[in-house]
Amino acid sequence: MIVYGSSMSPFVRKVLVFAAEKNLAIDLKTLGLQADDPEFREASPFGLMPGFRDGDFTISDSSAIVAYLDAIQPEPALIPAAPRSRARAIWWDEIADTVFTTCMRKMFFNRVVSPIFLKREGNLAEADHAETHELPPLIDFLEARIPDSGFLVDDRLTLADIAMAQPFVNFGHVGAPIDADKHPKVAAYIAAMHARPSIAPWIALERAALEKRGGITK
Template identity: 50%
Template sequence: MIVYGSTLSPFVRKVMVVCAEKGLAPELKPAGMGQGGPEFAEASPFGKMPAFRDGDFTLCDSSAIIHYIEAKYPEAGLIPEAPEARGRTIWFEEFADTIIVGANTPIFFNRFVGPRVLRMTPDIAAAESAEREAMPKVCDYLERVVPDEGFLVEDRLTLADIAVASPLANLALVGSPVDPVRYPRVTRYLNRILERPSFATILEQDRKTIAAMGGAVREAAAA
C-alpha cells in the first residue's frame, strides 16, 4: 500500500492518520509539485495529492481513499454507521476540506510553500488578511460546536476529528496557531486530537521538514 504526497498537505496527513489509527503503515512516497514520476501520474491523472496504490488498484482524492480504506479495513471504524452520526461526520470532513482549507491556505502558502518550496515572493498581506478575517470565522463556529471533552461525533474518534484537526495543525507549523485566549475550547480540543500518536509522529516530522527548509516566513523581506 502506497500513499503519494507530502504530509505537509492536510489531505495527505488526513489519509496517513486514518491509516495509523487503523494500524496500517502505508509507504509514503514524495509526490506533487513536480515529483512522483509515472507511478504518481497513473494514480493521480491531474497531479493532485494524495494519490494511492494498493496492488494494481489506484485512486486519488483523500475522501475517496479514506472511504476505500474504511471499507477494506473496517476495524477501528472511523465513519459511523448510524445515519445521524454518519451525516455529521461527512459534514465535518467537507467543512474541513473546503472551508478550513480555503481559509488557511493563504496563510500556509505565503508563509511556507510559496517562499520556501516554490521560491516565490510571499504575499504576507494575504496571509495576514486570512489570519485576521477568514480564520476567525472558522474558529468562531468551532468554538460553538467542539465539546469541552472528547470528540465531535459519537464520543469517540472519527473521521470528523481527523479531518478538522489536520488543516488546523498547519497554522501552528507556520507560527499562526489558533488563539488560545479567544478560542479556549478549540485550543483544548485541538490539543487532544493532535497529541494522539497518529498525529504527533507525523507533525514532528513536518516540523523538522519546515525547519530544514528555512522555517516559516513572517515578513516579506525574510523570504
C-alpha cells in the same frame, strides 16, 4: 499500500493519520507539487495529492481514499454506520477540507510553500488578511460546536476529528496559534488531537524539515 504526496499537505496527512488509527500499514512516497512520477500520475491523473495504490487498485482524493480504507478494515469504525452520524462525519470532513483548508492555504502557500519551496515571494497581504479576517470566525464556529467529550461525532474519534485536525497543523506551521483564553475548547481539542500517536510524529517531522529550510516566513 502506498500514498503519494507530501505529509505537509493536509489531505495527504489525513490519509496517513486515518490509516494509522486503523492500524493499517501504509508507505508514503514523498513527492512535490505536480510531480511527474508515472506511478503517481496513474493514481492521480490530475496530479493532485494524495494519490493512492493498493496492488492494482489506484485512486486519488483523500475522502475517497479513507472511504476505501474504512471499508477494507471495518474496525475501528472511523466513518459511522448510523445514518445521521455518518452524514455528520462526512459533513465535518467536507468543512475541514474546503472551508478551513481554503483559509489555511492562503496562509501556508504564501508564507511557506512560495518562499521556502518555490523560492519566490508570497502574497503576504493575502496571508495576513486570511489570518486576521477569515480565520477568527472559523475558530468561533468550531468553538461553539465542540462537545464536552472532545469529539465532534458520537463522542468518539471519527473521520470528523481526523479531518479537522489537519488544517490546524498547517496553521501552526505558519505561526497562527489558537488563543486558549478566547477559544479554550478549540485549543484543548486541537492539542489532544495533535498529541495522538497517529499524528504527532508527522507534525515533528514537518517542523524539523521547515526549520532546516530556514523556518517560516510571516
